[in-house]
Each structure stands twice: as structure tokens, then as C-alpha cells.
Amino acid sequence: MAQRSLRDALLNAAASEFHEKGYSATGVAGIAARAGAPKGSFYNHFPSKDDLGVLVVEAYARSRRAEILMEPGADPIDALRRHFTWLRDDLGGDEYTRGCLLGNFGGEVGRTGTKVDDAVRESFDQWFAAITYAVRRAAEENLLPEGTDPDAAARFLGSSWEGAVLLAKVTGSPAPVEDFLAIAFPRVLGHPFAVPPA
Structure with missing residues (x-):
């Protein structure tokens, strides 16, 4: 023990x-x-710092609550709201000073071919797949604006979120994250952002 x-x-x-x-x-x-x-x-x-880095990346990715996006029978727009609300609140707990570990590592070790680089890319792939699952479900239920490509919308949400988190870390302000929520939901998904009930 x-x-x-x-x-x-x-x-x-x-x-x-x-x-x-x-x-x-x-x-x-x-x-x-x-x-x-x-x-x-x-x-x-x-065995090495790299091996430990992989474990840390995998644990961090599991902690990001992507399972919210995959809940059977859940309203997909509500699932997206709850997921991004959880991410916002978690990052805000450190006043945005730490940012996203995956984004931090991606900027530092991305495309190096190391074990950590591979773990970061795999974690991002899994997260983007979860977002895509929820957005595709929203499309199937006719909840998205007409003509919306769900895969492109999902990529935009994930990429824009990571950019907003990076800016929040650099500036020490929640404004980029709040702007993401206020604009991405109505403009991309066709639904206003509102904090889901606890």
C-alpha cells in the first residue's frame, strides 16, 4: 500500500x-x-519522465468530463452546455493561470514524435470525437441551423475553446472564455448559452 x-x-x-x-x-x-x-x-x-508524462496526460484527459457529451438520451445541446460550463468552472478555479494541460503540452511538444506528443494528440482526438458525437446528434434531431456541417462545427468548437483558454491564461482574464460561450453557442449551434441548472 x-x-x-x-x-x-x-x-x-x-x-x-x-x-x-x-x-x-x-x-x-x-x-x-x-x-x-x-x-x-x-x-x-x-521508467522515465516521458512515461510519467503519458500517464499525466491520460489522467488529465479523463478528468475533462467528456463523458457528459456521450450520455445516452441527453439533449445534445444541453450536454454541450454542461460540458463547456464544467470546463469553464474548472479553469476558473485557478483564475485561468494554468490553462489546459493538453494545450500547454501541445504547444511545447507537439509534432515531436515522442510518447507524450502521441498521448496529447490521442487525447485531443478523443475529446474532438466526443464533441462531434454530440453535435452530430444535434444535427440528427434538427437542432442546428440549416446548412450547418456538424463535423466542421465540432472542430470549430474544440479549436476555438482551446484558443480562448490560451488567451485567458495569457491575459489572466475570463473574457476570452466568456466570449466563446456567448458567441459560439448562438452563432454555431443556434442556441443561446445559458448556465445549465445544477
Whole structure:
């Protein structure tokens, strides 16, 4: 049990270090120190920083609540509202200072062919697929403006969200994210954005 808790401590420490400092600027010694563990213990649990990075990316992607978009029988527009509301509220908890780990890593290690790069792309692919699923369902239920290409609309939503989150991180302001919600929903999906009831 103690070994498992140390592994979890190292994972949590790595997630915080990566989010705050970036992938390249984070070292094994810093991760171990943050976890309160000797540096040598790191390699008892992870073969390399890259392997640990993959685990952190996968855990972060799972935490983004994409399952909201896939709920059977849910109103797809409401599912999109609830998903993006959750993302907004989660990012706002840090006053937008950390941004999206996938976006941060994508800008830093994208197209490098590393394990972490592959994990980031796969995580984005899965998230975009979930958005596309919800938007396609909205199209099938005739909930989108006439002539809307659901796949293009889904790509626009995901890409615009990531851009808004990056600007919010850089400026320290929620305005880019709020602008995304206020414009993307009525203009792209044909429905106003309203915070769904809790």
C-alpha cells in the first residue's frame, strides 16, 4: 500500500509541476521533491519522465468530463452546455493561470514524435470525437441551423475553446472564455448559452 501511495504522490506532483512549469522545465528531481520523495525512488515507479508524462496526460484527459457529451438520451445541446460550463468552472478555479494541460503540452511538444506528443494528440482526438458525437446528434434531431456541417462545427468548437483558454491564461482574464460561450453557442449551434441548472 505504501508503494502505491508514493506512486500516486509522484503522479500528483508531476501533474502540478507540468501544469505550472511546462514539460521541458520540469525535472525528475523537482517532481520527487514536491512529492516528498527521494529522487531515486522515482525510477522505482516510472521508467522515465516521458512515461510519467503519458500517464499525466491520460489522467488529465479523463478528468475533462467528456463523458457528459456521450450520455445516452441527453439533449445534445444541453450536454454541450454542461460540458463547456464544467470546463469553464474548472479553469476558473485557478483564475485561468494554468490553462489546459493538453494545450500547454501541445504547444511545447507537439509534432515531436515522442510518447507524450502521441498521448496529447490521442487525447485531443478523443475529446474532438466526443464533441462531434454530440453535435452530430444535434444535427440528427434538427437542432442546428440549416446548412450547418456538424463535423466542421465540432472542430470549430474544440479549436476555438482551446484558443480562448490560451488567451485567458495569457491575459489572466475570463473574457476570452466568456466570449466563446456567448458567441459560439448562438452563432454555431443556434442556441443561446445559458448556465445549465445544477
